[in-house]
Amino acid sequence: MSAGRSNALRLMMNSAPKSGRQLIFPAHMAEIDARTIAGGTPGIVLMERAGQAVVTVLRGIWPRRPVLILAGPGNNGGDGWVIARLLKEAGWPVTIASDWPAGALKGDAKLACEASGITPVPLEEADFSAAPLIVDALFGAGLARSIEGKLAEVLRRAAASGGPVLAVDLPSGLCGTRGEVLGDSLKADVTVTFGAAKPGHLLAEGRCYSGQLHVADIGLDLCEGEEDALWNHPLLWWDRMPLPPSAAHKYARGGLLVVGGPRHQGGAARLTAKAAAVTGAGAVTLAVSAQAADIYAASIDAIMLRTVRDESELADFAASDKIAAIAIGPGLGTDEKAAAWLGAVLSAGKPLLLDADALTLLAKRAERLAGCPEGSVLTPHEGEFKRLFSDVSGSPLERAEEAARKSGQTVLLKGAATVISAPGKTPVINTRSSPYLATAGSGDVLSGIIAGWLAQGVDSQAAAGAGAWMHGESSLQYGPGLTADTLWQKIPNALHAIGARTDD
Ligand SMILES: NC(=O)C1=CN([C@@H]2O[C@H](COP(=O)(O)OP(=O)(O)OC[C@H]3O[C@@H](n4cnc5c(N)ncnc54)[C@H](O)[C@@H]3O)[C@@H](O)[C@H]2O)[C@@H](O)CC1
Ligand SMILES: Nc1ncnc2c1ncn2[C@@H]1O[C@H](COP(=O)(O)OP(=O)(O)O)[C@@H](O)[C@H]1O
Ligand SMILES: [K+]
Incomplete structure (x- = not known):
């Protein structure tokens, strides 16, 4: 900086x-x-x-x-x-x-x-x-x-x-x-x-x-x-965040793949995709099955939609040069197909944002956690944490640290105070937030912000710290009446609040 x-x-x-x-x-x-x-x-x-x-x-x-x-x-x-x-x-x-x-x-x-x-x-x-x-x-x-x-x-x-x-x-x-x-x-x-x-x-x-x-x-x-x-604040990570260079093009600003799920759960992945795009990922693509495509297409103007036939086609797309990071979990589902799609993105070797159903699937097949690419972020709430790390106890700080050590990944444990722990790093506690965040879909927006930074090449700890802070700041900017739909629209205000601007 x-x-x-x-x-x-x-x-x-x-x-x-x-x-x-x-x-x-x-x-x-x-x-x-x-x-x-x-x-x-x-x-x-x-x-x-x-x-x-x-x-x-x-x-x-x-x-x-x-x-x-x-x-x-x-x-x-x-x-x-x-x-x-x-x-x-x-x-x-x-x-x-x-x-x-x-x-x-x-x-x-x-x-x-x-x-x-x-x-x-x-x-x-x-x-x-x-x-x-x-x-x-x-x-x-x-x-x-x-x-x-x-x-x-x-x-x-x-x-x-x-x-x-x-x-x-x-x-x-x-x-x-x-x-x-x-x-x-x-x-x-x-x-x-x-x-x-x-x-x-x-x-x-x-x-x-x-x-x-x-x-x-x-x-x-x-x-x-x-x-x-450390007490979360932009001073901890803002110097690691890229600003778009004047000669930016969309893929240079970060290609993100968001993996969708069944028709009836479409909202979650759409919220993640929109939050990632607003955070600055230049090209966000939602990958869905042909059966769900029309539902997803209904309200994603700035998001690209790609239908994939099966896990092998998903794996090919995930591995392509256009994809820098992948978000999976919100609205994914937990059936066999969801598990196969999770397996496909795990093998792509790109930083992953793993949330919601992806965490539930990982809890069922713990060996897969070891296969997560380095630099990924796991964002469990208390329930998901218990499923995934059933043998880890203690305060949120102790548990997040132990989970990061065990998984080798950055773990963000959600709550009124959110704890972010990356292996070998000092943990960070975020309290920049409001209780209005306790609304359905708010976690999907958090996933999108973090994935948006991962796609721009930001390291997992900084992406998670920035995600928690911006998520909370967006909620404070809106105040009462907040829903996940309005939350992602406040992300630009959070960016302005921390002084984001393009280089002169
Ligand atoms: N660097 C610092 O942290 C400084 C600390 N100072 C003050 O010093 C305090 C710490 O002082 P102390 O170590 O003497 O600790 P405290 O004054 O917090 O308490 C210690 C005393 O309380 C008793 N006690 C503890 N829990 C009890 C309980 N549940 N019921 C009944 N008795 C109980 C202990 O037996 C002991 O006598 C700090 O909180 C701060 O206010 C300041 O004076 C200056 C600098
Ligand atoms: N009382 C609260 N104060 C501050 N933040 C909160 C509070 N309750 C929940 N949150 C935040 O809201 C988000 C909820 O995410 P999550 O539990 O995954 O919900 P969902 O699955 O509905 O999206 C988390 O980021 C969490 O830290
Ligand atoms: K006191």
Whole structure:
């Protein structure tokens, strides 16, 4: 990517540099914390910066109002004490509720508590009746077990109060690794975390519990490349996307073969084909049987239609120079003929986008997975994933990584947070999306976007990352009332949003 294009993109996206997309597991963050302290920045300085960062965000959102801070026994609580002191100094009415007064604290948290000059009330006596702004500084990265008993009760009372909630680092009770709620947690309107977001902010219940996420730079010694995962953003892949050269012709922009299926399932493959064409594949051809051709022909103006007699004719066409990549699965069917057609494209040696029925067929004949050409992308939803990788368990992040390792292909595991894992590469989590994507055929459009990039010669990991992001961006551009039919029509808006244009 030229410097001009890169800068223009950054300006347009108003985004942080790539390092701002790092995701770090809590245990790893504790190591980074220790490394930073060993490097000469005292822990209390980090805690002070963390508290200051929270106060800056808090004051940027809420005008002066009563604040109730719930402070825990560790450094998350320590941050709470810094926040209490800073707000008090600024003249805010602050109460702190904690079962761990200075005598029960250690290290930096003890220092922060003592410096505040505030006496806490016990958690049981925390008064939520005036719906104060609640600062949740009970547990963060050090959450070690489920929240239960008295602590769960205080979180329930806080939730019932109706007051807004700001979580320090992580909503207490939320697992920063997997995004699951351990026992109980408190939904935050805003979460301020330090150094880097944690995968748990994005996965499972994390996105909903974290609310608006702010990542504050507090000077941690965090290196480029040491992330456990990356948060999807055009900065991760846009420099690998081709722009059409001025002398472009349609096949040079990428020939894509989309394999169709029986008459009654025609919509799925058509959506895939249309999404691929809009994404920029120059020549998209739908291959169908003669019996289904009239149905497919009904609404595919910009897509070429080719009738194929049998799998051998399909294999010949798939192997031709005009085809750079193949999408198969949406609307394919799962009968013998579908299996034979899948076999025909597997042997073509072109990058494949495998989705829907193709994944179901592969689950029945697992040995075929090993025969997938290198650089292919599998896009299972949870159900397809379970069929295909029945022995793989864990969080979506762990499962996508294991599936990529086993299959040797890029695996995109769909969900409210979508995880993309390519063998040997850092996994990527996409949250650029809206729940309006939960509509029939939306996955077929995603397949088309990814296949559209594969046909243009983009590597599988970048194609999948771009696909997930553009799919979500298209849904955000449309908003309520979205259907798969309108989703693909918003793809140009997603391209414009990331600064796509032809080279001058
Ligand atoms: N680099 C960083 O990550 C920084 C971290 N800081 C803060 O430090 C926090 C991490 O501090 P800690 O490691 O002390 O961890 P926490 O303060 O999150 O919690 C640890 C304490 O909670 C107890 N505990 C854990 N789960 C419990 C449960 N379910 N019920 C009852 N008690 C439980 C533990 O026994 C321990 O005493 C971060 O979340 C952040 O807020 C900041 O102060 C500065 C920099
Ligand atoms: N709640 C949600 N929030 C964001 N994205 C979602 C949500 N639910 C589904 N999606 C996305 O919508 C798409 C649905 O695809 P899929 O399950 O294959 O549906 P279909 O088979 O109907 O096309 C996936 O990309 C998924 O990530
Ligand atoms: K917290």
